[in-house]
Amino acid sequence: MTKPEWLTIKPASTEKYGAVKRLLSCSGLGTVCVGAHCPNASECWSAGTATFMVLGDACTRGCRFCAVPKKATGAAPDPAEPGRLAMAVHELKLRYVVVTSVCRDDLEDQGAGHFAACIREIKMANPGAAVEVLIPDFQGNEGLIRRVVEAGPDVVGHNIETVERLTPFIRDRRASYALSLKVLRIVKALNGAVLTKSSMMLGLGEKGPEIFAAMKGLRTAKVDFLALGQYLCPGAQNLPVQEYVTPKKFEELKKAALGLGFLNVASGPFVRSSYRASEFFTEAMASRKANA
Secondary structure (H helix, E strand, O other): OOOOOOOOOOOOOOHHHHHHHHHHHHHOOEEHHHHOOOOOHHHHHHOOOOEEEEOOOOEOOOOOOOOOOEOOOOOOOOOOHHHHHHHHHHHHOOOEEEEEEOOOOOOOOOOHHHHHHHHHHHHHHOOOOEEEEEOOOHHHOHHHHHHHHHOOOOEEEOOOEOOOOOHHHHOOOOOOHHHHHHHHHHHHHHOOOOEEEEEEEEOOOOOHHHHHHHHHHHHHOOOOEEEEEEOOOOOOOOOOOOOOOOHHHHHHHHHHHHHHOOOEEEEEOOOOOOOOHHHHHHHHHHHHHHHO
C-alpha cells in the first residue's frame, strides 16, 4: 500500500536536537523514540523533550504491531538507571518528563518498583518537574499499580492500542482490552487527582462504530486524555497497514472524542501516546485552575 503525501516527515536538525541526541548516547539511557521507531523523534527532540524507556530494550511480550525486540527474559534492572535518568532530565532542563518501559513479565514485580524509583528520583533532582509514566498492564495487579501511583506521577498512561475486536489479533495473548480498561480504572480509584491517558492506533482494520465504542469505554473508565494516531508498519515481521486514515477523518474523531468529555485529544497521522504530552498537561492544569 502506497503512503499518501500527508505522511511525509520533515527532518529536524537544530542545536537542541543535537544536544538531546548526544546526551542520550553518552548516558546509556534508552528512548521509545528510537526503540519503537517513533515518527515524531525529530520534532520532540528539537523541542527538548524525549520519552525515556527504562528496564531494558527487550520486551517479554510479542505484540504484532511493535518493533521493540522480544525476549522471554530481560536483563536485570539497573539500580543506577533512575539516578542517571534524573540527571539527564536535569541537564536537559526538562520541566515535563515521560517515562515508559518494555513489558517485564519475567520480574517478580514486573518492573513496578523500578518505575516508582524513577518517579521519585526525577522529582527529587528536579523540583517542579511534572512526570508522566506510560505503564504496562502489570497483569492487572492492583498492588503493583499502587506502587507506581503512590510514587507521585502527575499523569499515568496505559494504552488500549486498538478496538476490542482486533485486540486478540494485534496484541500479545497476555494483554486484553478488558484488562487495559481495568488498569485505567484502578489508577483513578487509587488517586482521583492523577490524570490518566490512553492511545489507539488506526488503520488496522477497525470500523467507525468500534472506534467510538472504544472512546466511550475509555470515558467510562474516567480517562482524561486520548491520543489517536496512524499505525505505521515498522518492519516486515509486523502487521501490514490496512488503511491510511485521512487528516479530515482524524479531525472528525477528535471532535467526537472531545464531545464525550476528554480533557484533551491529540488526533492525527503522526500522533503517538506521548505526543505533545506537556501541552496536554499544561492545558489540563489551567482548566482545573479556572474551574476551581
